[in-house]
Amino acid sequence: MAGTKGKRMPRAVREQQMLDAAVTIFARRGYRAASMDEIAELAGVSKPLVYLYLNSKEELFSACIRREAAALVTAVRAAVEPRDTPPDRQLWSGLRGFFAHTAERPDGWAVLHNQARTHGEPFVSEFAAMREEIVTFVTQLIAAAAQEDDCVPDLADREVAGLAHALVGAAESLAGWANDPGDGADRPSAKETAALLMNFAWAGLANLMEGRPWHPRGRTTARRS
Amino acid sequence: MAGTKGKRMPRAVREQQMLDAAVTIFARRGYRAASMDEIAELAGVSKPLVYLYLNSKEELFSACIRREAAALVTAVRAAVEPRDTPPDRQLWSGLRGFFAHTAERPDGWAVLHNQARTHGEPFVSEFAAMREEIVTFVTQLIAAAAQEDDCVPDLADREVAGLAHALVGAAESLAGWANDPGDGADRPSAKETAALLMNFAWAGLANLMEGRPWHPRGRTTARRS
Amino acid sequence: MAGTKGKRMPRAVREQQMLDAAVTIFARRGYRAASMDEIAELAGVSKPLVYLYLNSKEELFSACIRREAAALVTAVRAAVEPRDTPPDRQLWSGLRGFFAHTAERPDGWAVLHNQARTHGEPFVSEFAAMREEIVTFVTQLIAAAAQEDDCVPDLADREVAGLAHALVGAAESLAGWANDPGDGADRPSAKETAALLMNFAWAGLANLMEGRPWHPRGRTTARRS
Amino acid sequence: MAGTKGKRMPRAVREQQMLDAAVTIFARRGYRAASMDEIAELAGVSKPLVYLYLNSKEELFSACIRREAAALVTAVRAAVEPRDTPPDRQLWSGLRGFFAHTAERPDGWAVLHNQARTHGEPFVSEFAAMREEIVTFVTQLIAAAAQEDDCVPDLADREVAGLAHALVGAAESLAGWANDPGDGADRPSAKETAALLMNFAWAGLANLMEGRPWHPRGRTTARRS
DNA sequence: GATGAATGAGATTTCATTCAT
DNA sequence: AATGAATGAAATCTCATTCAT
Numbered sequence: 001m002a003g004t005k006g007k008r009m010p011r012a013v014r015e016q017q018m019l020d021a022a023v024t025i026f027a028r029r030g031y032r033a034a035s036m037d038e039i040a041e042l043a044g045v046s047k048p049l050v051y052l053y054l055n056s057k058e059e060l061f062s063a064c065i066r067r068e069a070a071a072l073v074t075a076v077r078a079a080v081e082p083r084d085t086p087p088d089r090q091l092w093s094g095l096r097g098f099f100a101h102t103a104e105r106p107d108g109w110a111v112l113h114n115q116a117r118t119h120g121e122p123f124v125s126e127f128a129a130m131r132e133e134i135v136t137f138v139t140q141l142i143a144a145a146a147q148e149d150d151c152v153p154d155l156a157d158r159e160v161a162g163l164a165h166a167l168v169g170a171a172e173s174l175a176g177w178a179n180d181p182g183d184g185a186d187r188p189s190a191k192e193t194a195a196l197l198m199n200f201a202w203a204g205l206a207n208l209m210e211g212r213p214w215h216p217r218g219r220t221t222a223r224r225s
Numbered sequence: 226m227a228g229t230k231g232k233r234m235p236r237a238v239r240e241q242q243m244l245d246a247a248v249t250i251f252a253r254r255g256y257r258a259a260s261m262d263e264i265a266e267l268a269g270v271s272k273p274l275v276y277l278y279l280n281s282k283e284e285l286f287s288a289c290i291r292r293e294a295a296a297l298v299t300a301v302r303a304a305v306e307p308r309d310t311p312p313d314r315q316l317w318s319g320l321r322g323f324f325a326h327t328a329e330r331p332d333g334w335a336v337l338h339n340q341a342r343t344h345g346e347p348f349v350s351e352f353a354a355m356r357e358e359i360v361t362f363v364t365q366l367i368a369a370a371a372q373e374d375d376c377v378p379d380l381a382d383r384e385v386a387g388l389a390h391a392l393v394g395a396a397e398s399l400a401g402w403a404n405d406p407g408d409g410a411d412r413p414s415a416k417e418t419a420a421l422l423m424n425f426a427w428a429g430l431a432n433l434m435e436g437r438p439w440h441p442r443g444r445t446t447a448r449r450s
Numbered sequence: 451m452a453g454t455k456g457k458r459m460p461r462a463v464r465e466q467q468m469l470d471a472a473v474t475i476f477a478r479r480g481y482r483a484a485s486m487d488e489i490a491e492l493a494g495v496s497k498p499l500v501y502l503y504l505n506s507k508e509e510l511f512s513a514c515i516r517r518e519a520a521a522l523v524t525a526v527r528a529a530v531e532p533r534d535t536p537p538d539r540q541l542w543s544g545l546r547g548f549f550a551h552t553a554e555r556p557d558g559w560a561v562l563h564n565q566a567r568t569h570g571e572p573f574v575s576e577f578a579a580m581r582e583e584i585v586t587f588v589t590q591l592i593a594a595a596a597q598e599d600d601c602v603p604d605l606a607d608r609e610v611a612g613l614a615h616a617l618v619g620a621a622e623s624l625a626g627w628a629n630d631p632g633d634g635a636d637r638p639s640a641k642e643t644a645a646l647l648m649n650f651a652w653a654g655l656a657n658l659m660e661g662r663p664w665h666p667r668g669r670t671t672a673r674r675s
Numbered sequence: 676m677a678g679t680k681g682k683r684m685p686r687a688v689r690e691q692q693m694l695d696a697a698v699t700i701f702a703r704r705g706y707r708a709a710s711m712d713e714i715a716e717l718a719g720v721s722k723p724l725v726y727l728y729l730n731s732k733e734e735l736f737s738a739c740i741r742r743e744a745a746a747l748v749t750a751v752r753a754a755v756e757p758r759d760t761p762p763d764r765q766l767w768s769g770l771r772g773f774f775a776h777t778a779e780r781p782d783g784w785a786v787l788h789n790q791a792r793t794h795g796e797p798f799v800s801e802f803a804a805m806r807e808e809i810v811t812f813v814t815q816l817i818a819a820a821a822q823e824d825d826c827v828p829d830l831a832d833r834e835v836a837g838l839a840h841a842l843v844g845a846a847e848s849l850a851g852w853a854n855d856p857g858d859g860a861d862r863p864s865a866k867e868t869a870a871l872l873m874n875f876a877w878a879g880l881a882n883l884m885e886g887r888p889w890h891p892r893g894r895t896t897a898r899r900s
Numbered sequence: 901g902a903t904g905a906a907t908g909a910g911a912t913t914t915c916a917t918t919c920a921t
Numbered sequence: 922a923a924t925g926a927a928t929g930a931a932a933t934c935t936c937a938t939t940c941a942t
Contacts, residue, residue, distance in 0.1 A: 008920070008926060030344055032257030036912065046928045051913065118339045119255060158410065162421045165402045166395040173394015177387065182357075185383065196387040200426065236901090261937060271903045273939080282937065458905060458941070480793055482707030486933065496907045501934065568705060568789045608860065612852065612871045619848015620841040627840040635833065646837040650876065686922090711916060721924045723918080732916065903942085911935070919927080 015053050018043045023064050027110035031061055031119045058122060065116045065123055068108035069130035075101035076134065087145040091138070092198050095171060099190035102175040109179075113172060131168070139164040167201050240278050243268045248289050252332035256286055256344045283347060290341050290348060293333035294355035300326035301359065312370040316363070317423050320396060324415035327400040334404075338397060356393070363389040392426050465503050468493045473514050477560035481511055481569045508572060515566045515573055518558035519580035525551035526584065537595040541588070542648050545621060549640035552625040559629075563622055581618070589614040617651050690728050693718045698739050702782035706736055706794045733797060740791050740798060743783035744805035750776035751809065762820040766813070767873050770846060774865035777850040784854075788847060806843065813839040842876050 009017075021043035025034045036057055040047040054060040079097020081090055102109040116127035142160055178193045188196070234242075246268035250259045261282060265272040279285040304322020306315055327334040341352035367385050403418045413421070459467075471493035475484045486507060490497040504510040529547020531540055552559040566577035592610055628643045638646070684692075696718035700709045711732060715722040729735040754772020755765055777784040791802035817835050853868045863871070 011926080014926085030257065032255060033344070035910085037910095047912090048914080048929085049927060052927085057912070114343045118343055119258075158406075158413075159421060161406070162399065162402065162413070162418070163425050166399055166422055166425045169398020169402075170391040170395040173397065174387065174391055177390040177394075181383070181386070188383070188387070193387070196384060197391055200388050200391045239901095260935080272937090273904090274902060276938070277902085461905080464905085480707065480795070482705065483794070485931085487931095497933090498908085498935080499906060502906085507933070564793045568793055570705075608856075608863075609871065611856070612849065612863070612868070613875050615852045616845040616849055616872055616875045619852075620845040623844015623847065624837065624841050627837065627844075631833070631836070638833070638837070643837070646834060647841055650838050650841045684922095689922095710914085722916090723925090724923060726917070727923085904940105905942100906940080907936105907938085909936090912933090914932075915928105915930090917928085919925105921924085921926100 011053065014043075014045065014049070018045065018050055018054060018060070019064055019067055022060050023068065023107050023111050026061065026064060026115055027107035031115050031123075036060075061115075061119075062122060062126060064111055065126045068105070068112050069127065071105070071108065072098075072101055072112065073130055073133060080137075087141045088198070088202055091141050091202070092194060094137070095194035095197055096190050098171060099175060099178060099193045103179060103187070103190055106179050109175060113176070135161075135164050135168055138167055167197075170201065171197060236278065239270065239274070243270065243275055243279060243285070244289055244292055247285055248293065248332050248336055251286065251289060251340055252335035256340050256348075261285075286340075286344075287347060287351060289336055290351045293330070293337050294352065296330070296333065297323075297326055297337065298355055298358055301362075305362075312366045313423070313427055316366050316427070317419060319362070320419040320422055321415050323396060324400060324403060324418045328404060328412070328415055331404050334400060338401070360386075360389050360393055363392055392422075395422060395426065461503065464493075464495065464499070468495065468500055468504060468510070469514055469517055472510050473518065473557050473561050476511065476514060476565055477557035481565050481573075486510075511565075511569075512572060512576060514561055515576045518555070518562050519577065521555070521558065522548075522551055522562065523580055523583060530587075537591040538648070538652055541591050541652075542644060544587070545644035545647055546640050548621060549625060549628060549643045553629060553637070553640055556629050559625060563626070585611075585614050585618055588617055617647075620651065621647060686728065689718075689720065689724070693720065693725055693729060693735070694739055694742055697735050698743065698782050698786055701736065701739060701790055702785035706790050706798075711735075736790075736794075737797060737801060739786055740801045743780070743787050744802065746780070746783065747773075747776055747787065748805055748808055751812075755812075762816040763873070763877055766816050766877070767869060769812070770869040770872055771865050773846060774850060774853060774868045778854060778862070778865055781854050784850060788851070810836075810839045810843055813842055842872075845876065846872060 018039070022034075022039050025039045025042060028034075029038075036047055036050060039060075040050050043050065050060070054063060076094050076097045079100070080094040083090075085093075112127060112130070116123045139160055142163055146160075174193055174197055178188050178190075181187060243264070247259075247264050250264045250267060253259075254263075261272055261275060264285075265275050268275070275285070279288060301319050301322045304325070305319040308315075310318075337352060337355070341348045364385055367388055371385075399418055399422055403413050403415075406412060468489070472484075472489050475489045475492060478484075479488075486497055486500060489510075490500050493500065500510065504513060526544050526547045529550070530544040533540075535543075562577060562580075566573045589610055592613055596610075624643055624647055628638050628640075631637060693714070697709075697714050700714045700717060703709075704713075711722055711725060714735075715725050718725070725735070729738060751769050751772045754775070755769040758765075760768075787802060787805070791798045814835055817838055849868055849872055853863050853865075856862060
């Protein structure tokens with residue numbers, strides 16, 4: 001199906017077809033349960049060709065992770081508004097990019113989120129590298145916001161790190177939820193999901209309840225009153 | 226060796242030994258990569274006995290999930306303070322119970338978090354059932370808080386659900402982080418982790434920065450002003 | 451055929467059956483061309499059982515080499531006459547044992563002679579160890595004979611080693627020839643072959659032609675005049 | 676890289692490059708383990724070209740055997756001194772040629788000695804044909820010497836054949852030993868090796884010990900006293 | 901209650917070989 | 922003359938699972 005089964009394609013094209021198929025199958029079955037047979041068939045080629053180009057199941061999986069991680073990071077980067085924008089707006093735009101991308105490539109996201117983390121060493125590191133990049137970005141935003149606000153309680157580094165992890169974890173969880181909210185309800189748009197998370201994380205539940213939700217505001221520092 | 230290898234134990238005991246071994250191996254290797262041989266060996270029994278008691282790899286895995294899920298829910302339930310406590314305190318106590326449990330049984334948590342979700346249908350549902358129970362609990366807490374506060378913006382059900390998912394996702398992420406924060410830093414206690422998440426979720430980052438962190442307050446409604 | 455195909459045999463027995471089959475197939479096809487399928491079938495068991503007991507093709511091959519090498523060395527040792535016998539008689543008796551054994555187990559000999567030497571490192575060493583044992587024995591005999599004779603030209607160590615290698619090489623070659631002399635001629639007995647080699651090696655072609663062949667003589671030092 | 680990788684060479688040259696590469700790889704890996712890929716790469720050409728010229732792995736291997744066998748026989752023939760020379764001198768000169776050649780082309784010799792014999796029917800015959808040529812030559816020399824000497828015991832044909840086989844086997848064994856004597860000792864020259872074998876075979880160990888080694892003597896009949 | 905013996909089915913991987921250009 | 926693209930067939934090895942005792 002992915003393969004257009006036309007014979008004699010240049011190597012680069014075939015490779016992408018194989019990666020497409022592999023991502024689909026890995027997402028559907030999991031790393032171990034996925035069989036090279038099925039991947040090859042979905043890619044519309046013979047198994048030996050997959051080995052000729054990608055060398056082994058492990059390398060194939062790694063290649064998938066790298067491709068999908070790169071695509072995700074690129075999408076987020078492209079979405080983030082420039083440096084001189086206030087931190088909350090930067091975060092907000094980044095989240096929109098993130099949710100848009102995960103909605104668009106659910107299989108890719110599944111491979112990253114469900115498989116890469118779960119299957120031991122060569123892979124965890126590759127995934128961790130990407131995650132770290134995002135966590136770092138978020139950490140910097142939080143730190144920047146703290147700076148601007150003359151943050152009173154003087155957050156310790158570890159606390160900042162913990163908060164960034166909580167935020168990223170929440171985003172990851174929401175990405176899954178947004179692709180499949182229970183009850184057959186229809187899916188929230190990337191924008192809605194991002195707004196939800198901004199309210200949760202930036203404003204805090206208490207504020208939210210007292211009628212002071214976070215709200216995107218032009219390119220000035222975000223503050224409540 | 227979990228098995229104490231003494232012969233002729235009553236069935237119930239042997240079964241628990243097998244489940245212990247299975248949880249360890251499933252956590253370490255993943256569902257597919259775990260071999261019944263290794264599990265039987267670690268349990269200190271022969272393979273046919275495992276089959277006699279647990280019937281198949283699938284059922285064994287299911288049994289693990291059910292046991293660990295039940296243990297986790299029980300632990301959280303036991304930790305939550307009673308109904309008449311203000312919602313934020315209930316959440317706070319529940320989170321402490323959650324993080325304490327995941328820290329105490331990392332393998333059990335790994336099986337639930339990493340494996341159950343990742344390996345297709347019989348299992349996802351079993352995990353989802355437990356998660357739903359917790360999400361529901363959190364949802365009710367949020368709704369209750371909204372009620373008390375005369376929540377102005379009138380949160381839609383879907384929003385509440387989304388917020389609960391974000392919170393649970395953040396908690397899950399932090400459970401992993403708390404068991405292994407980067408840089409070889411030492412692990413935060415369950416209490417610290419819970420506090421971190423409460424600040425993130427309840428107060429919101431903005432409040433945090435302006436010197437108004439969330440803080441456990443006696444058994445009265447949590448409010449800032 | 452080798453397997454007697456009766457089910458449920460004790461492990462030790464099955465293992466010997468497998469080694470029997472393996473030796474036959476390795477001799478017939480060569481190490482690489484031999485397939486585990488064929489070996490298992492000839493042994494009358496399923497392939498997994500072969501792996502369960504012998505672990506891998508490599509280990510199976512090693513086990514064959516070790517078993518056959520040990521059998522050969524044992525046979526030669528048992529045949530050699532005791533220390534106080536003159537060297538030429540010791541050699542003569544050892545050669546008879548050698549040719550008798552190689553005639554009796556042609557497949558075993560083929561595995562040692564044709565396969566072990568030819569297929570790289572784990573194996574060459576195992577074969578070399580056995581060969582060295584025999585070469586050493588021959589070397590000592592030659593040295594002993596030299597001593598007794600007050601050997602005039604004072605053979606250098608390297609020369610002795612070379613002579614021993616030549617003798618062993620000749621024996622190895624004759625073992626093949628004795629099992630299959632050209633022209634469909636019938637096979638010489640072990641005794642005949644040993645005599646041939648003794649004449650060649652001990653007396654030398656020149657002596658032979660001038661009517662002074664080597665001849666087994668009672669248990670006194672071998673000497674011509 | 677044997678191939679000089681220059682494009683567009685005449686067929687004959689390309690073929691020799693391929694055979695060179697094939698001999699190297701077959702010697703190093705063995706027939707089965709050698710891959711056409713590796714051979715083509717070492718030859719500096721693409722695989723289809725190898726097939727275009729040599730048709731199949733089997734034919735390629737056969738071609739190697741034939742080329743190396745022919746080269747060896749040619750080398751030995753060229754070295755043997757003419758008919759009117761005494762038999763022992765003829766043998767002596769032939770052996771020098773043999774050892775010189777095997778030392779000069781160890782890979783070629785390895786293919787003949789280790790691989791050709793070991794890998795079943797099309798090949799054994801090709802090797803056997805060459806070996807037979809040499810055995811026949813040696814047989815004639817022995818017979819000639821017997822004639823000259825008025826050989827007393829009247830050697831039977833089979834005995835002569837056996838002796839020739841023993842001599843050739845010893846030579847083959849020494850060729851291996853001369854290319855790699857143990858202990859990292861340095862290699863004996865072709866001349867030394869040939870002398871060693873002449874002593875062993877022609878004089879016999881007994882003579883040797885009593886101070887009557889064989890010695891190349893001018894172009895008159897070899898005899899001891 | 902417990903286990904040593906055994907296997908059917910299927911996984912990854914390799915290789916000789918051929919088209920189409 | 923030469924090659925990049927592609928494959929059918931088979932190899933080694935693993936694993937969940939079941940008898941027979």
